[in-house]
Amino acid sequence: MPLGEKYAGDKSKSRYCGVETDFDDDIPNLLSFNLHGGFDFLLATLMDPDYRPSLLDDDKRRSRALPFAGSDLVMSPSQWSSHVVGKISAWIDMDSEDETIREDSEIALKQEIAWASHLSLQACLLPTPKGTSCANYARCLNQILQNLGSMQLWLRIPLDKSEDDEKEASPNHLREGQTDSWELWNSFRLLCEHHNQLSVSLDILSSLPSPSSVARWFGEPVRAAIINTNSFLTNARGYPCLSKRHQRLTTAFFNHSIQIVISGQPVHNVPSPSGLTSENQVEGGWRHPLRPYLDYLAHLYKTMDPLPEQERFELGYRDYLQSPLQPLMDNLEAQTYEIFEKDTVKYSQYQRAVAKALMDRVPDENASSVITVLMVVGAGRGPLVRASLQAAEETDRKLKIYAVEKNPNAVVTLHSLVKLEGWEEIVTIVSSDMRNWEAPEKADILVSELLGSFGDNELSPECLDGALRFLKEDGISIPSSYTSFVQPVTACKLYNDIKSHNDLVHFETAYVVKLHRVARLAPNQPVFTFTHPEYSTKKSNQRYKKLRFDIQSDTGSTLVHGFAGYFDATLYKDVHLGIEPSTATPNMFSWFPIFFPLRTPICVQPGTPLEVHFWRCCGSTKVWYEWCVTSPAASPVHNTNGRSYWVGL
C-alpha cells in the first residue's frame, strides 16, 4: 500500500515502503503478514544464517539442497520479484584475516546471488564490509557484476561519519580506524569501476553527520534508506516520530526516489485506538506491530510541499544529458522556437530592461519627438520585437525596430507576425546574419538573446562583435554583460551515462542537463565575463580562468565527477536574468544548467583545495572550451583543440 500520492499520477518509487525481516522459511506467510500490515516489500534473508559451506562434507554438498528460505514453488517468480529484496547473509566477511571465513564467504555470496537471480529478484542487499578494507569483497563482487543480468546490488552502508580532527593529518584515506563510511563506499565503487548495477542502501542511525557530509550521498546511487525503529523519537502522545533533521532527510529521500525500509523491533508503546497499549488490535482487527512507524512515514510523505508545476513539467528531464544547441551553425526548428517563446518570465525581464533603457535614453519631454532605433539581432519568430514594442508602449516612447534574423524559416514567420499585428510602419525585417549585414543606419539599442546555459557558449560574444559596427558609440546593448559560473559536483548517474558510450568524445563534451541527483560540493565561482559594447582594440574572446574551490572541511572526502555550469546576465542596469542558483530568476525554464564532465573522477580529501582551469578558445571556424584539474592531482587537459566538442562559427 503506497505511502500516498504527492500529485495526480505520482509514480515515484519512493511511495513504496519496505520492512526488514529475519530469516523465516515460511516465506509466503512472512510476505502476506507484512503486505497485510501495510508494507509494500520485504528485505528478507534468503539463506539459513547457520549455513557455512566449510561445515558440509563433500557427500552432503552433493546430495543436499542449499538451505534457502522457500523456493520458486512456494511463491511464483513474479511474487518474489515484486515483493522481495534478497538480503545476503550478514555473516559474510570477504576480508577476514581467517582464510576459511574468506572462502566460505565467497562461496556463500556466489550461491546466494545466483539464487536471487534464479528468482528474478530486482535487487539484493549486500552486507556492510566488516573492516576498513574491502578489496577482496569488491574483487569478488566485481566478478559477479560482469555476468549479472539486470539485478541491482545494494551495498549496505551506515550513514556515519564521526568528526575526526586527526583526519587531515593522514593523507592515506584507507587508514586504520576509518570513520567516514562514504570512503568505504567510494573505495568499493572505484574498485568496481562505478558499475551501474552496484548501488547503496543507507542505514540511518539516530545521530546524523553534518549536513554537508550527508549531502554527498545525493550524488550517489542510493536506492534505499533503512531506518531502525530506535532512530525514532517519541512524541507527546507516545507515537514514534523523527527529529527535524531526520524529517528533512527523509523528505529528501522521497524527492530522490529513494525507498524507505523500516527495520528493528517496535520500541514505542503506542496506545491502541481502544485505549489499550501494546496490542496489535485495531478496531475491526489486527494491526502490524510496526504500523505506527509506517503511518508516520505516510504522514511525512503526504505533507511534503507539493512539487511546483514547473518542476513537475521538468521531471522527465531530470539528469538526462542533452547536447547543447548550435543555433548559429544550425537553424532552429519551429517547435524549438515555440517552446522557448513560452518562457514569459524571460520576456518580461527583457521588456523591463528595454523600458529602463528607453527612459534613460529619451527624457520625458522628448518622448513624442525622438524615435529610438532599436535592433533585435537574432529576432527568431519575434518575441523580443513584441517585448520591445510593449516596453515602448509602457513608457510612451517611439521606436523604429529592425528585426535581424539569419534563419530564413524564422523570417517567414516574422513577416506573418508583423502583418498580423499591423507593425509594418515600425518594424523592418532583415533576413541576414548580423555579422554580415550592412545596416542603413546605426542603432541606439541592440537587443539580443543569444545566451546559452554557460552564457557565452552559443557564441553571443562573436555575434555581438559582428553587430558592434551598427551600434552608435553611446548605444546600449541588452544584455550589457554576462558571466558564467561553475561548481564541482558529485554526479554518479551522469558519469555512468557518459561512461556507457565507451569513448573519449562523450567525456569531453559539455551537456545541458536538469541536475537532480547531484551533490554540489562548493559554492559557485565566476568563470568568464563578456561586456557589450566592448570597443577595446586589443579585445579577444579567448579567456582563461583558474579557480580554486575549498570544500567545507566537515564534508569529508568527496568524489568530483565534473562541474555544473550556469550563467547570469545583466540585461540593463539592475535588470538581470540568469540561472546561477543563488541569484536565479524564478520560474524561468529556458535554460537548464550545463555539465562539464571529468574523464576520471577526482577524489578530494578534506583540507585539500580543488584547483580547476577553464579556457575559452577561438579558432577560425569554431569556438570551444578546454578544462582540467591541477590539484589535488593533475588531470589530462580535456577537449584539446576542441577535438570532441565545439561550437561552429
Add this chain to the structure above:
Amino acid sequence: MPLGEKYAGDKSKSRYCGVETDFDDDIPNLLSFNLHGGFDFLLATLMDPDYRPSLLDDDKRRSRALPFAGSDLVMSPSQWSSHVVGKISAWIDMDSEDETIREDSEIALKQEIAWASHLSLQACLLPTPKGTSCANYARCLNQILQNLGSMQLWLRIPLDKSEDDEKEASPNHLREGQTDSWELWNSFRLLCEHHNQLSVSLDILSSLPSPSSVARWFGEPVRAAIINTNSFLTNARGYPCLSKRHQRLTTAFFNHSIQIVISGQPVHNVPSPSGLTSENQVEGGWRHPLRPYLDYLAHLYKTMDPLPEQERFELGYRDYLQSPLQPLMDNLEAQTYEIFEKDTVKYSQYQRAVAKALMDRVPDENASSVITVLMVVGAGRGPLVRASLQAAEETDRKLKIYAVEKNPNAVVTLHSLVKLEGWEEIVTIVSSDMRNWEAPEKADILVSELLGSFGDNELSPECLDGALRFLKEDGISIPSSYTSFVQPVTACKLYNDIKSHNDLVHFETAYVVKLHRVARLAPNQPVFTFTHPEYSTKKSNQRYKKLRFDIQSDTGSTLVHGFAGYFDATLYKDVHLGIEPSTATPNMFSWFPIFFPLRTPICVQPGTPLEVHFWRCCGSTKVWYEWCVTSPAASPVHNTNGRSYWVGL
C-alpha cells in the same frame, strides 16, 4: 665527434655530446665553430630574444619576416636536423599573471615550434615553467602536440628537490613554494596525457638531491642532461672534473641513452699544452674554450665498466614488451627450446640439486644397489634428462629415468637424443600430459622446469598437482617451492607502449620484459608461494595477497605505472634459482621480469603507503591474476574474471 665506443658497434645515442649556445644569427659559423671544437650538436636559440609579438603593430607583422636565427637557405634542412636542437625563447611565461606576457608567450611558442618543424629539427628544448603552476603552458603545448609530426619536445627541468620537512604536512602537491621539480614535470605530463613526444631535459646543478629522489628520473623519458660548467669541480692539475656522485649520475645517463649537453662559460683555468693558461691554442692550432669539459666527459665515457656480454645480447630486448609464453596450451617451437637450452647456468643448478637429492636419498653404501626412479615431467628436448644423468654420474648413483613430455614434436627430438647418446637402457620416454599419465611405478624424484617469470604463471602448480599421483610419499620434488615477488615501478616507456594500443586488454595483461628505463620505488615483497609436494586435502591454488609498500620518504612524490614481478625457486635445500634482483642467480638468461601495468598511473605522496592486492584465480579452463591498488586511492580491479589475460589449462 662521438665521446667514444663502449664496445664494438656501440650505437648508443649518449655517445653524442652537445653544447648550449647563445642567440647568434650567423648560425652556419656557430655550428662549424662547435663541430670543429669537438661537439656533435648545438642547443641553439632559434629566435632573437628581444622579439615580442605585442611590440609589433599590425603592419609590421604583415610585412616583416620573424627574427629567426638563419633560415633553410643558410643551412640545409638536413644540416639543421642532424646538428641543431632548437631552443625555444627562455622569456616565454605561459602562466604569468600578466595577460600580455601570456598572449605573447603563446604566439611566440607556436611560431617557434612551427619554424622548428619547418626545419625538420629532431627536437626542441622548451623553457622551464616559471612558477609552480603550469596549466596554461601545458594546455598550449598539448594543443601543439596533437599535430606535431615527429619532433620531440624536451621540457627543461632542473634536477632539484630541497629536502623540506614541512612537505608531508601539505597533501596538496601543487602548493605554493613547491620545491620538487619532479612534481612540476609530473603535473605537466599528466595534463598532456603522457604524450610520447613530450620528454625531459634535466639541468644538472652543483648539488644533487638524494639518490632515491634522483632515481625517479630513470623511469621518465629523459632525453638530455645539461651540465653547467659551474657544476664541475677542479682537480689537482686545474682541470674540470665531477664529484663522485655526479660521475655516477653521468655514467647512469650514458647507460640510459641520455645525451649530455655542456652549458655555460669556461670557468676553469686549464693550462694549455704549451704551458700557457687561458689560451685557446693547442699544438697545431685552436682549441674550443669548452674542450676540457668535453674531454672530461669523453674520459668518463671511455672508462665506464664494459657491458657484460649477456647484457649486450639483451640490449635489443630492453623495455620491449612480450606476451608471456603459454607452454601448456601451446606447443613450443624448436627454436624456443634451442634458445632456452643454452642457459647453462640454469641446468648446472638443476644438476647440483639432483646430485644433492640423490646423495640424501641413497647413502654411499647403497649407491651401487639402489636404483632411484627419477621422472622429468615436461622433459622438452631433454636438457633436464641430461642434467640428471650428469648428477648421477657425479654422485655415482644409479638412475631410472622417465621423461614425460606432452608436446609430440619435442618427443621426436627426445627419441633421437636418447638413441644418439645411448641412454636407451636408462631413459623411458612417455608421450603424455603429466596430468593424465598412468605411471607404471612411483617416482623417488620428480624434476620439472615449469616456472615462468612470476613463478606460478606458467601453471607449474596445476601441472605438479597432476603429477603428485606418481610421486612416492617421501619423494622429492625439484623444485620444492617457489615464490613470486613484486615491487612498484615508474615505467613511462612501458606505459606509453601499452597506451598506444588504445584498448583495455593491453592494460590488463602482464608482460615479460627486460626492464631498463624504470625506477624501482621500493624493495620487492613476496606474493605467492607454492610448495611441492603438497598433500593437504584442502589445498587450493587460489591465492590472495595484500601488500603494503612504504616508499622511502626522501624520494619525494612518485608515479607508479605498474609492478615489476620476479620469482625465486628453491630447487632442493640450499640450491635455488631465481631472478628476484637481490638474490638473482647470476648469468642466467631464461627469464626476464614480468610487468603488471596499471590502467591509470597512481601518484604516491611522501608518507603515504601504497597498498596493493594480487589475486591468483582458478577456473575450470584457465588461471588468471587480478590486481588493484587501494591506497593512496582505489584503482579499478584489473583483469576481472580474466577477461583480458589468462593462462589456459
